[in-house]
Amino acid sequence: MTDNDVIVAEGIVKTYDDSGVPVHAVRDIDYTLQKGEFTAIIGPSGSGKTTFLNVLAGLDTPTEGKVWLSGKLISDMSGRELSDFRRDHIGFIFQAYNLFPVLTVEENVEYVMLLQGVPSGERHDRVMDILEKVGIAEYAGRLPMQLSGGQQQRVAVARSMVSRPSLVIADEPTANLDSKTSGALLDMMRRLNEETGMTFLFSTHDEVVMQRARKIVVLQDGKIDGKASPEEC
Amino acid sequence: MFIRLVKFAWKIIWRNFRRTVITGLAVGLGLGSLMFTEALMQGMTAHMIQTTTESWMGDAQIHRDYFLDTRNINPTINRPDSILSMLDGDSTVSFYTARILSPASVTSTTELKPVTFIGVDSETDPEVTMLEAAVIEGSYLSGDSTEIIIGHKLADDLNAGPGDVIVITAAQADSGLSSSMFFVSGICRFGSDNLDRYSAFINLTTAGEMLGIPGEIHEIAVKFPQAEAGADTSLGFWRRFSVFGNSALGWPELAPQVGSMLSMVDISMAIMAVILFGLVVFGIVNSLFMSVFERMYEFGVMKAVGTRTGTITAMVVLEAFWIAVISAVIGSVIGLLIIWITSKTGISFGEIEVSGIVFDKPIYPLLNLSRLRLYPLFTLILTTAAGIYPGIHAGRLNPAEAMRKSL
Known part of the structure; x- marks a missing residue:
């Protein structure tokens, strides 16, 4: 493990046993994600992408194996430590945007900073700054339902980045968007990656995302089936 | 942070307007009926004491x-x-x-x-x-x-x-x-x-x-100037007049059946309150659990972005608190309105006799705010407390599981 490693995963196995029949979602994966990467995990539905991301982000515990996040072993952290760690180091983007419907765009974006205890004035400045960057500053006072799908996902991107995490994890971020909006969103995210040096890890089976990723990890039946550049896909 | 949570909880309860109103009405009606029953019992008690002391016995x-x-x-x-x-x-x-x-x-x-x-x-x-x-x-x-x-x-x-x-x-x-x-x-x-x-x-x-x-x-x-003095054991009157081999006794001792009736009224009210507040607590727990299950994904997201267990629990408890406030307001308005109307019109029971006391005149519920204010207070406390269990459940959700199960 080097200082440049954001995530190191060794021998990750995740098995679900909800209905008495074991389902092997992730099988014995070793994986390392380095700072500044803009990587897509691709694979068909049911290949284990979301489960793999959840385990890497500390949202779920692996059945077997170990995960280090920024050099810290997840299994050594208490629930509270892990929660605080995610709050301070990881930004999340979900496929269904998952903004809080009763909060305005500004309130949604500042939520994580509120948890971090950032002072009110600084919160406002940082929210407006990131909303400018994602191009929706004029919608700061609107509720999510008053925005289009693409605009809502921009808000989700702003929310994931405003706390200045070292890693942004996005699970199928373009699943509910048309190809034009998806392309614009990915271009924006890549620009932010280049400007800020933040690490991005996506799961997707969207070609628009694959084309803009700098690295691609192929997942098949819960196992890494290879790594490739976008040109090879 | 706490103020923002309070505002957040207020906005959340209005996401499902119908459920919040129905829950508030259900709890409020229960509270209103309890307040009215208490006022009616107070009126009956006053009538019993008045009938006992004023008609013949004295205080x-x-x-x-x-x-x-x-x-x-x-x-x-x-x-x-x-x-x-x-x-x-x-x-x-x-x-x-x-x-x-x-x-x-x-x-x-x-x-x-x-x-x-x-x-x-x-x-x-x-x-x-x-x-x-x-x-x-x-x-x-x-x-x-x-x-x-x-x-x-x-x-x-x-x-x-x-x-x-x-x-x-x-x-x-x-x-x-x-x-x-x-x-x-x-x-x-x-x-x-x-x-x-x-x-x-x-x-x-x-x-x-x-x-x-x-x-x-x-x-x-x-x-005495007030009939209540007859039940005041601290009054110096009893000592002053229990002399020369004589005894001075108040109406509770002279008419023990009335005292028993009054104790029974208090016990009945306590039983009613326990049953009603029990139903309120279960109703609120049920309502909040429905709300929690509907928002599993949302709680998953909240946990994913770093919201602590205690913060989520506090938010659900605050939602219960707001429902409690709404219910207490609705219940107090309903209860006080019914009490006010019936205190003017009276409620006639025909002619019934209880423990030798005839209720042949209308009973006028009594507006005794020092007692009545306790019921909205209990509603506030118990309804808010009812949010703790669903709140802990929501706070303990595994984020990945919450998001997976709600998909």
Whole structure:
């Protein structure tokens, strides 16, 4: 493990046993994600992408194996430590945007900073700054339902980045968007990656995302089936 | 952060407007009905105390120590003049009246009935009892030695009316028998079987002479400025007048059945409150769990972005708090409105008798805010507390599982 490693995963196995029949979602994966990467995990539905991301982000515990996040072993952290760690180091983007419907765009974006205890004035400045960057500053006072799908996902991107995490994890971020909006969103995210040096890890089976990723990890039946550049896909 | 959570919780409960309103109404109606029942019970209690003390008993009575145990003719009040003189000078006493009581038989031209034969002071009695006001036919005692007032039921039993002659026969203090003839001067109606069927009222002096105890009395009925003083054991009155072998007793001791009824009312209210608040708690827990299950993904997201377990629990508890506030407001408005209306109109139960007390007049619910304010307070506390369990459940959700299961 080097200082440049954001995530190191060794021998990750995740098995679900909800209905008495074991389902092997992730099988014995070793994986390392380095700072500044803009990587897509691709694979068909049911290949284990979301489960793999959840385990890497500390949202779920692996059945077997170990995960280090920024050099810290997840299994050594208490629930509270892990929660605080995610709050301070990881930004999340979900496929269904998952903004809080009763909060305005500004309130949604500042939520994580509120948890971090950032002072009110600084919160406002940082929210407006990131909303400018994602191009929706004029919608700061609107509720999510008053925005289009693409605009809502921009808000989700702003929310994931405003706390200045070292890693942004996005699970199928373009699943509910048309190809034009998806392309614009990915271009924006890549620009932010280049400007800020933040690490991005996506799961997707969207070609628009694959084309803009700098690295691609192929997942098949819960196992890494290879790594490739976008040109090879 | 806390203020933002409070605002967040307020916005969340209005996401499902219908459920919040229905929950608020359900809890509010329960609270309103409990407040109304409490006010009605207070009204009934006041009516019972009023009927017991104002109609005949007074707020307190003084007797010879063992008179109430035997009700014999001989244990008259010891040193009555001293006692009456002390009562004149006692600032806690509003009015008092002296009485003689004795078992007797009353005979008309057709019937013979057992009665309690009561000698009353026709001048002081109207300040303490309702006898004068209870006369529905004929007239009140004027001081004539041959006049007698009987209850309307006894009049029916004896087939006697105003002007008719009846004969009272009673044992004298020296064990002899004494019979006297009286003219019925008035028929009274108290609404109590004991007074309407089994009592006959004559002048105090006449009673003393007839029983051979002139100048003696069996009972002094006392009225305080407030009837509640009769139940106040800390009052110095009891000590001051329990002297010379006499005892001063308040209405709860004189009419223990009323005291028991009042205790029963308190217990009934407590049971009702426990049942109702129990239902409220389960209703709120159910409502909040529905809300939590509907928002599983949202809670998953909240946990994913770093919201601590305690913060999520606090948010659900705050949602319960807001529902509690809404319910308490709705319930208080409903309860106070019904109480206010019925306190003007009264509620008639027809003519029922409980523990010898007849409820023949409308009952007026009493607006006693010092007690009524406790119910909205309990609603607030219990409904908010009901949010703890769903809140802990929401806080402990595994983020990945919450998002996976709600998809």
